[in-house]
Amino acid sequence: MARNSFELLDADALDLVCSLWQPSLSKLLELFNGDQENKLSHEGYCDYYRRQWYLLAPYAGQQQTSARSPQTIARIIQDIQNEKPREDIIDSLRSTNVPEGACERSINLAVRLLVMMRFGVTKYQVSPRRCLQWQQGSLRDFVHGLFNEPPKLSCEQVRLPKTFDGWSIANVAGIEVAFTDNLADHLLLVDDDTRLLVFHHASFLEYHRSPTSIFPDGLVDETLRTLALLFPQAHLRATHRDTEHTVIDPRLALCGTPQGEDRQIERFHFWRDRLVILKQAYDDATPKTLGQWWHDRRNGVQWYTFWVAILVLMITTFLSVVQAVEGALQVYKAYESPR
Missing domain, CATH: 1.20.5 (Single alpha-helices involved in coiled-coils or other helix-helix interfaces)
Incomplete structure (x- = not known):
């Protein structure tokens, strides 16, 4: 891995990030669209790492605790990957005299870095949106339970038209496309259905296309297919506004272009309900400006x-x-x- 991608990280942080991004032997030789692994970008994840670190790195009063060290976070991540129950991880931290609040923040930080989902409410957080709470058991069981709920909405053989992409959603339906670092918020409509959240870390997803991934089988590939649906590689156009001051993963523009059969909603499982809701909002939207009338060819x-x-x-x-x-x-x- 090119270390110049992490020039703003110190040595300990660099070791932690590199360990999280090491490809395993079970990885596919080719990426989702057929590219080679050296085409991945790490800048977006490094930016995410820095922000999560300064947001959640625990302190006890004015004294920095040992739980803040990247080595401790790396050990927690290793325990999580080994499917160690949360209760045992807490006990291990307590045995090293880590304060209770620091234990919670350390675990939430480790989980956020590992799966890129918003676990735990941070201090001074305004209007937290769907902050997940992992209370017991292994994280793998929690994540599988979160994503493996069966779809509730009927798709009725709905095919998503070729005009259904991020550009049309923004310029025809008037729904702003905003990027998020929280995988659990992917394809979520917020603010009275006026803003669509899209998880943009395609490089992160590529590194988790493995049978040993903590995510359920098929989730990562299906998420990449939704990115290809919204941002087809063949005719990518600017569609978004960065509202979280994040570094957007350029791999987002290289997830391929969906074929006709890839637009059948029944081919989606994990994100089907949100796609159905988004398609309904797209169909119900009426142009409000001359620009929207001009672009609306539905x-x-x-x-x-x-x-x-x-x-x-x-x-x-x-x-x-x-x-x-x-x-x-x-x-x-x-x-x-x-x-």
């Missing part, structure tokens, strides 16, 4: 009818203005002519 007859009406209105208005100007000139000439 109904060709309606689009042509609207713009023909606009054209007729413009011609009629123009002719009316011309006639009014001519009439004014005639009156002016008649008034100014010698009697």
Whole structure:
């Protein structure tokens, strides 16, 4: 791994991040779209690491505790990967005289770094959105239980049209596409269905395309397929606004382009309900600006009818203005002519 990607991290932090990003022997030789592993980008995850570290690294009063060290966090992550129950991890930290609050923050930090989901509410956090709480058992069991709930909404053989992508969602339906670092918030509509959250860390997902991943089988590939659906590699266009001041993973633009069968909603399991809700919001949205009317090609007859009406209105208005100007000139000439 190129160490210059982590030039802002100290040596201990660098070792921790590199250990989290080491490819295992079970990894596929090719990435999701057929590229080689050296095409991955690490800057987005490093930025995420720094922000989570300064947000959750535990202190006891004004004294820094040993639980803040990257070595301690690395040991916690190793215990989590070995499916050690949370209760045992807590007991191990307590045995080293780590304060109770520091234990909680250390575990939440380790989990956030490992799975990129928002575990635990941080101090001064305003309006926390779906902060997960892992209370007992192994993290693998918790994550599998979180994502393995069966879909509740019927897809009724719905096919997502080719116009259904991030650009159209933003410029036709008027739904802002915003990136998030929280995998659990992927494809979530918020703010009265006016903003769509998209997990943009495609490089992170590529590193977890492994049978030994802590995520359920198929979740990572399906998430990459949703990114290819929203940001097709063949015609990627700018669609988003960065609202969390994060470094966007450039791998997002390289997740491939979905084929026709990849647009069948029934082919999705983990994200099906959110795709159904998003498709419904997309279908129900009506253009509110001329720009949205221009880009909205979902109904060709309606689009042509609207713009023909606009054209007729413009011609009629123009002719009316011309006639009014001519009439004014005639009156002016008649008034100014010698009697």
